[in-house]
Structure formats: C-alpha cells, structure tokens
Amino acid sequence: MSGWNAGDVPDQRGRTAVVTGANSGIGYVAARELARRGAQVVLACRSTERGLAALERMGSEVPDAHIELLRLDLGDLQSVREFVAGYDRAYDRLDLLINNAGVMAVAQGRTADGFETQFGTNHLGHFALTGLLLPRLLATPGARVVTLSSAMHMRANIDIDNLNGERKYGRWLAYGRSKTANLLFTHELARRLAAHGSEVVAAAAHPGYAATNLQTAGASAEGRKGVERFMRVGNRFFAQSAEAGALPTLYAATAPGVRPDSFIGPSFAMWRGAPGPSPRAPWTLDDRVSERLWDASAHLTGVTYDELKV
Numbered sequence: 001m002s003g004w005n006a007g008d009v010p011d012q013r014g015r016t017a018v019v020t021g022a023n024s025g026i027g028y029v030a031a032r033e034l035a036r037r038g039a040q041v042v043l044a045c046r047s048t049e050r051g052l053a054a055l056e057r058m059g060s061e062v063p064d065a066h067i068e069l070l071r072l073d074l075g076d077l078q079s080v081r082e083f084v085a086g087y088d089r090a091y092d093r094l095d096l097l098i099n100n101a102g103v104m105a106v107a108q109g110r111t112a113d114g115f116e117t118q119f120g121t122n123h124l125g126h127f128a129l130t131g132l133l134l135p136r137l138l139a140t141p142g143a144r145v146v147t148l149s150s151a152m153h154m155r156a157n158i159d160i161d162n163l164n165g166e167r168k169y170g171r172w173l174a175y176g177r178s179k180t181a182n183l184l185f186t187h188e189l190a191r192r193l194a195a196h197g198s199e200v201v202a203a204a205a206h207p208g209y210a211a212t213n214l215q216t217a218g219a220s221a222e223g224r225k226g227v228e229r230f231m232r233v234g235n236r237f238f239a240q241s242a243e244a245g246a247l248p249t250l251y252a253a254t255a256p257g258v259r260p261d262s263f264i265g266p267s268f269a270m271w272r273g274a275p276g277p278s279p280r281a282p283w284t285l286d287d288r289v290s291e292r293l294w295d296a297s298a299h300l301t302g303v304t305y306d307e308l309k310v
Contacts, residue, residue, distance in 0.1 A: 003267065003274025005247060006033045009254050013038030016093055017253075018133070020044045020072060020126070021101025023054035026148070026207050029246035030098055030253070032058050035065035037254075039096070044072035044083060046101070074101055074125025075111035077301060084132040094136035096253050099126040099147040102178070105171040115300065116165040118174045123181035124301055130189070131303035137200050138307055144201045146252045147186050151206055151265070153179035157283040160292050163300075179206075181293060183263065183284035188294045190260035191287065192308040201260050205252040206278060207245030208266035240266070251275040261285075 017034050021027040022043035035041045035058065043058075045051030051069045058067055070086050073079035087094075102122040111120035130137075130145055137143040156176035165174050182204060189202040244266075252264040252275075265278030283289065298304045 003276075004251055004255065005274070006036075006243070006250060009033055009037045009250055010256070011037055012254070015095040016040045016042070016091055017096035017098065018042045018044055018087065018094060019096075019098045019100055020074065020129070021046075023047065023050040025242050026246045026249060027098070027100040028054055028058070029242050030100065030249045031067070032062060032065075033246070033250055034096070034253070035067050036062045038066075040066040040091075041068075042087065042091075043067060043069045044101070045069060046071070046073045046075075072101075072129070073112075074129070075113075075117065075121045077113050077125075077128055079112075080125060080128045081132065084129070087133070088136070091136070093140045094133055095140050095143050097130060097133060097137065097143075097145045098249060098253060099130065099145070099182075100249065101125075102148065105175045107171065108165065108169045108174075116163070116169070116174060118171075118178040119163055119165070119181065122175075122178035123185060124297055126182070127185055127297045128301040128303045131298075131301075131305045134305060134307050138198055142199070144203065144253055144258070145186075145189065146249060147182050147202070147204050148249065149182040149186075149204050149206050149263070150175075150179040151208065151278075152176045153183055153206075153284065154281045156180060157281070158184065158289070158293060160289065160296065163293075163296060180281065180284055183280060184286075184290040184293050185297070186263075187261050187285055187287075188290035191290070192294075192305070194260060196308050198308075201258060203252045203258050203260065203262040203264065205248040205264040205275075207248060208240060208273075209245075248275040248278075 017039045019027050019031040022031040023045040031041045055069050072083040109117040158177045158180050186202050186204040193200050248264040263278045263280045267273035267276045
C-alpha cells in the first residue's frame with residue numbers, strides 16, 4: 001500500500017496516550033505503534049486478563065515500550081470514573097485520547113446503567129470518559145481526541161427521541177446509530193472547543209473493512225455459529241489487516257495538519273487503502289442534532305463538560 005503508513009508516525013517521546021480497547025485489533029495496533037515511537041501509552045481495557053496478555057505481547061514486540069494497563073468498562077459509568085481517578089493520580093498530562101473500544105451488532109441488552117448496549121458503550125461511555133479527562137486535555141499543548149466511527153454510520157441517523165432503542169431495535173440499525181453518534185459527538189466537541197478558544201483537536205476516524213474480532217465477538221458470545229463463520233470468511237478473503245485498519249486512527253492522532261472535525265478513513269471506497277479524508281453522511285454535521293445529542297448525553301451520564309461552558 002502506498003501513501004502514509006505507520007513509519008510516518010512522528011516522534012512521540014514525551015507524550016502520553018490513552019487508547020480504549022487496546023487489547024486487540026485496531027486499538028492494539030494503534031497503541032503499539034504509538035509506544036514504538038516513544039509515547040507513554042495507557043491500555044484501557046475491560047478485561048484485565050486480556051489486557052495483561054496484550055501488555056505482555058506488546059512488550060515483546062516493542063521491548064523499550066512505556067506501557068501500562070488500567071481497567072476500563074465503558075458500559076459502566078462507575079468504572080469510567082474509577083479509571084479517570086486512577087489516571088489522574090498517575091499522570092498530569094494527556095496528549096492523545098483514542099476512543100476506540102466498542103461493540104458491534106449485538107443482541108438488544110442494557111449496560112450497567114440501563115442504557116442500550118451499543119449506544120451506551122460506543123457513545124455514552126466515551127462521552128463520559130472524554131469529559132472527565134477534559135481538564136488534562138485542555139492543559140496539554142497539542143492534545144487530540146480521536147473517536148472511532150464506521151462507514152456503517154451511513155446506514156442510520158440517530159433517533160434523538162429513541163436513543164435507547166425502546167420503541168424499535170435492530171442490531172445493525174443500533175450499531176449504525178451509535179456510529180453516527182460518535183461523529184455527532186466529534187462535531188459538537190470540535191465546535192465547543194473552538195468556541196472556548198482551545199487548540200485541542202477533536203477528530204474522527206474509521207478503519208474501513210479490517211479483520212478484527214469486532215465482527216465475530218458478538219456472534220460468538222451469542223452462539224450464532226453461522227454468522228460467526230460468515231464473518232470469519234469475510235475477514236479472511238475481503239478485509240484488510242488490523243495493521244492497515246489502524247492507519248486512519250494513527251493518522252488522525254499524529255499527522256501534522258489534521259483539522260478539527262476531520263473524518264479520516266481508507267482512501268479506496270471507504271474500504272481499504274492509505275488514510276485520508278473520508279466521506280460522511282450530511283446528518284453528522286447537523287449542529288442542531290449534535291447539540292441535542294450532547295445535552296441528552298450530559299443528562300444521561302451526569303458529565304457536563306463545565307470547562308467548555310461560556
């Protein structure tokens with residue numbers, strides 16, 4: 001693949017990064033490459049066991065890596081608050097926050113706080129995490145927040161009056177809506193940072209079709225063997241690697257000149273190729289909807305972003 005690649009990630013020495021879902025897939029590759037370039041990287045993982053395995057593997061691949069594991073369950077707001085408390089005790093700066101973790105097309109369920117699983121994990125958990133870490137981001141020159149969306153956001157706009165999917169639920173519909181929420185969050189965060197006069201960059205990225213366990217995890221957990229096999233075949237024959245899928249994230253996080261509210265993805269049909277600006281649905285740029293989603297998210301999570309209030 002020609003174009004920008006992991007070798008183009010600038011020197012990250014002296015910088016600190018948090019990567020959610022860093023135990024596998026896109027998150028693991030992004031965390032490893034940041035560590036390879038000298039960043040102090042915090043792996044924010046729901047499973048301590050899988051997180052420790054990732055920590056050991058990453059340490060063997062990058063022997064001089066500065067990496068640490070902190071437990072984070074984005075489906076539990078108490079866990080989010082405990083993670084931030086632990087981070088604040090250990091670090092006084094935050095250069096990069098990569099909101100990567102997520103679930104895809106799972107059966108209807110509820111988080112620990114009663115939110116629809118995909119909306120609660122993919123959007124609300126990261127909304128709360130970013131807000132609670134905001135003081136560190138605002139205090140760090142050149143800080144960036146990169147939130148992972150998906151080309152699947154084009155399947156569905158959010159229903160602001162049915163955020164929890166109580167009236168109608170379809171697993172792919174809910175996933176698409178959660179990925180639209182990620183883009184609306186990035187859009188509104190960028191607007192509010194600009195209004196505050198902050199130089200923190202809020203951007204979004206998507207990996208295209210990358211072979212990770214995201215496609216199979218839900219089906220495997222639910223015992224849907226046929227769907228799991230279908231996804232594995234797709235990953236094997238059609239998807240790009242997790243290494244390639246992580247490039248848009250790394251670009252959005254580190255490349256010079258990334259503008260606020262950018263959406264970075266693969267260059268070829270939103271599927272594969274070198275990273276660059278990616279098309280997005282027009283509803284992800286709707287100021288009215290992004291503001292309503294922001295207000296609803298603040299109400300649901302209790303995280304109010306007071307630092308950005310005028």
